[in-house]
Structures are given as C-alpha cells and as structure tokens.
Amino acid sequence: LAAATSAAERGFAVTLFEKSSQVGGQFRLAMAVPGKEDFKDTLRYFTRRLEVLGVEVRLDTEATTADLEPFDHVIVSTGVTPRIPQIAGSEDDRVVTYADVLADRVVPGRRVAVIGAGGIGVDVSAWLTHQPETVEEWKARWGVGDPATFRGGLTTPVLDAPARQVTLLQRKSTPIGIGLGKTSGWAHRAHLKQDGVKQVRGATYDKIEAGDDSLTLHYAVDGEPRTLEVDHVILCAGQESVRDLWTEKPNWHLIGGADVAAELDAKRAIQQGTEVAAGL
Numbered sequence: 001l002a003a004a005t006s007a008a009e010r011g012f013a014v015t016l017f018e019k020s021s022q023v024g025g026q027f028r029l030a031m032a033v034p035g036k037e038d039f040k041d042t043l044r045y046f047t048r049r050l051e052v053l054g055v056e057v058r059l060d061t062e063a064t065t066a067d068l069e070p071f072d073h074v075i076v077s078t079g080v081t082p083r084i085p086q087i088a089g090s091e092d093d094r095v096v097t098y099a100d101v102l103a104d105r106v107v108p109g110r111r112v113a114v115i116g117a118g119g120i121g122v123d124v125s126a127w128l129t130h131q132p133e134t135v136e137e138w139k140a141r142w143g144v145g146d147p148a149t150f151r152g153g154l155t156t157p158v159l160d161a162p163a164r165q166v167t168l169l170q171r172k173s174t175p176i177g178i179g180l181g182k183t184s185g186w187a188h189r190a191h192l193k194q195d196g197v198k199q200v201r202g203a204t205y206d207k208i209e210a211g212d213d214s215l216t217l218h219y220a221v222d223g224e225p226r227t228l229e230v231d232h233v234i235l236c237a238g239q240e241s242v243r244d245l246w247t248e249k250p251n252w253h254l255i256g257g258a259d260v261a262a263e264l265d266a267k268r269a270i271q272q273g274t275e276v277a278a279g280l
Contacts, residue, residue, distance in 0.1 A: 001046040002273030003075045003255060007280060008053035015071070016055055019062035023047060025079050026257070026264065029102040033123040034130040035187075042266075063245060073251045073280050077273065080239035080257035080264060085115065089208030094215055095233045098124045109231025110164050113217050115205065116236035117170035122177055122188050124236055129162040129195035141194065162195040167228055169219065173202040208233055239264060 001016075001023060008014045022028065024043045031039035050057055061067075068074045082097035084090065098120050100106040112128055114121050133141065137160075145155035170176060176199045177189045192199065206218040206225070217228040241261040246254055253276045256269040 002270040003277045005049045006274045006277035008055050014055045016057045017063035018059050032102045075253045076246050077256045078242040078258045080261045083238040083240050085237045087205045092210045098236045111230040112166050113230045113233045114168045117168050117176045121236035125166050125168050125197050128164045128166050131163050167198040169200040169203040
C-alpha cells in the first residue's frame with residue numbers, strides 16, 4: 001500500500017494486485033487485537049489514497065510472472081505466512097495458526113494453549129481472554145475511581161473471569177513479553193496477569209496427542225515432562241516470508257515481510273515501501 005501510493009504520487013501508473021477480496025494483509029489481523037483497533041484507520045487512509053491517486057486495484061487476483069511482464073517496475077510485497085513448528089500431531093484440525101483465529105476462520109474452545117510468546121502470542125492471548133467492556137468496566141479493571149472519593153483516583157481493581165483459560169508457552173527462558181515495546185509492553189503484561197494467563201518459559205515440545213474431545217500437549221520444562229489438556233492449540237511460532245513470485249530481475253524489488261519476516265513491523269514496512277517507490 002505504501003509503495004503503491006508513493007509511486008502513484010510520483011506520477012507512475014500503478015497496478016496493485018491483491019489475491020484476497022480486501023487490501024490490508026497483516027493489518028487486518030492486527031486490527032482484531034484488543035487495543036489495536038486504530039489499524040482500521042490506517043487501512044481507511046490507504047484505501048482512500050488509492051482511489052484519489054487512480055491506482056488500479058485488482059482484488060481476488062493472484063499475480064503471475066506472466067501478468068507482470070508488461071510492467072517497467074515490479075515491487076513484490078507478498079508478506080508472510082505463519083511458521084509451522086515441527087511437532088508430532090500438529091496436523092490435527094484443532095491445531096491452528098494465529099491467522100486462522102484473528103481472521104475468524106476458527107472459534108477456539110474454552111481451554112487453549114498458545115505456542116510462541118512473542119508479540120503475536122501475547123496479542124492472541126489478549127484476544128482469547130478479552131471481553132467487550134464499558135467505560136465503567138474498564139475503570140473497575142484498572143482500579144480507576146473518583147478522585148473526590150479515592151485518593152489519587154485509585155481504588156482496588158475488580159477483575160471479571162476471563163473468557164478462556166489460556167496457557168502461553170515459549171521456548172526461551174527469558175521473561176515473557178520482555179521484547180515488547182517500552183511504552184505499551186507493560187500494559188500487555190498486565191493484561192496477561194489480570195486475565196490469569198498461565199505463562200510457561202523454557203518449554204520444549206514433544207507431541208500433540210488427539211483425543212475425541214480434547215488435545216493433550218506433551219512438553220517439558222527443565223527436562224521435566226508435563227502435559228496440558230486443551231480444546232485448541234494455537235501456533236504463534238513466528239512467520240516466514242512468502243516469495244513464490246519473487247525473481248531476481250532488474251527493476252524487481254522485494255519489500256516488507258516478503259523481504260524480512262523476523263520482527264515484522266508496520267513502521268518499517270511502510271518506510272521501506274515508501275523509500276523503494278521514491279527510488280524508482
């Protein structure tokens with residue numbers, strides 16, 4: 001989106017191919033996360049800019065190399081796909097990815113194991129336990145009271161039961177959420193604690209055993225075998241670049257998650273798309 005609009009602003013005739021029915025990619029998943037609804041405004045901005053600048057948008061169209069032959073420049077921004085860890089039993093239909101959940105393709109059950117505790121794993125855990133709140137309910141959760149009654153406007157938080165029982169597991173032994181942003185990470189970690197998300201560090205995964213009514217995740221911590229019975233396992237174990245279309249040719253450019261999937265960041269992707277378009 002950033003590359004398309006920036007190129008159009010420079011006077012290029014731009015055609016944007018999108019294989020799904022809507023533009024947005026990972027933004028559409030991100031805006032489903034509690035507290036990140038403002039991503040909708042970013043997509044609204046880009047959608048309007050495409051219209052104003054006269055960009056030809058071809059939805060429901062997966063570009064082929066033949067489609068791209070007539071163009072003077074090709075910018076490949078095909079994004080990422082969830083990484084699937086090699087865990088025996090992960091082929092079960094109840095083992096799903098974060099994309100399946102955030103796109104509403106799967107409705108998780110009451111008991112959920114989340115594998116991977118990076119930013120996506122934390123976001124998914126927040127989504128799983130979140131329940132819509134009124135302003136008064138939000139104040140109660142965070143202990144915000146009337147300053148005329150409570151000193152400093154602070155009172156004892158009142159927490160409701162979470163929507164689901166969530167266990168968040170990571171391979172690393174470092175504290176969960178340590179790599180989150182400094183300005184917002186504390187809030188994410190507080191949400192995990194408030195919603196009773198069980199946090200497991202230093203986990204190694206053995207297998208996922210399928211039963212008629214549940215799954216059993218077999219894992220170990222410090223060599224000690226453990227089991228966890230859940231309704232769904234959600235994989236948040238990173239992402240991989242989608243490069244099926246990519247070919248190293250003159251005037252072809254690779255950007256965004258298709259370029260580097262690790263620590264995918266909206267700001268970085270938008271900057272990269274803008275800079276590539278500016279250099280055409």
